[in-house]
Amino acid sequence: SLPGRIGNFIIFLISLERLFCVLEPLKIRMYSTKRNSYIAVCVAFILPASSGIPNLFLYTTEKVYSNITSQFTTVLRATSYGKDKDLTNAVYITQEILWRYIPVIGVTVASSITAMLVLLNAKRRLVMAKASIQSRPESQTMNIESQVTRMLLVVTTVFVLCQLPGTILRMIINIHPDMNPMR
Numbered sequence: 001s002l003p004g005r006i007g008n009f010i011i012f013l014i015s016l017e018r019l020f021c022v023l024e025p026l027k028i029r030m031y032s033t034k035r036n037s038y039i040a041v042c043v044a045f046i047l048p049a050s051s052g053i054p055n056l057f058l059y060t061t062e063k064v065y066s067n068i069t070s071q072f073t074t075v076l077r078a079t080s081y082g083k084d085k086d087l088t089n090a091v092y093i094t095q096e097i098l099w100r101y102i103p104v105i106g107v108t109v110a111s112s113i114t115a116m117l118v119l120l121n122a123k124r125r126l127v128m129a130k131a132s133i134q135s136r137p138e139s140q141t142m143n144i145e146s147q148v149t150r151m152l153l154v155v156t157t158v159f160v161l162c163q164l165p166g167t168i169l170r171m172i173i174n175i176h177p178d179m180n181p182m183r
Contacts, residue, residue: 005099010044013044015110016106019114051094052095058078058087059076061075061076062074096174100166114152118148119149
């Protein structure tokens with residue numbers, strides 16, 4: 001699940017960066033540097049990985065002899081912390097909120113706002129282009145912006161559709177009283 005968490009967080013950061021580009025186009029050059037990109041990617045790897053540290057204390061591995069296969073297999077056994085149902089549920093729910101719900105909702109909201117702002121800006125430019133004599137370059141710019149907006153909406157829709165079933169399942173697991181993440 002760690003690569004999925006990292007991917008969710010990176011996509012969330014990208015959508016925030018795109019929103020910032022639309023909101024503050026003149027300031028983006030100051031903040032969107034190569035150094036800051038490296039820092040963002042490192043943070044995107046370190047934060048989800050470090051949030052998984054509590055899982056190391058919930059379970060341990062144990063070698064067990066299997067009569068069926070006549071060989072040793074490795075199984076997970078709950079530690080004393082892992083046997084505490086409230087603690088394990090709190091850990092899992094916190095991780096799901098941080099690395100699934102917030103990024104999925106954040107990408108959806110940030111990309112939707114970005115798309116709306118770009119479309120509004122494109123419509124404004126179209127009105128200005130019709131009023132001016134040089135409408136040809138403006139209409140090309142509007143077409144490019146419309147294509148970028150459509151691509152942004154397609155990527156957001158695909159991301160949400162791919163994440164939605166797993167997110168709903170995890171919500172049911174976290175809310176349903178007879179379920180727990182290990183089941």
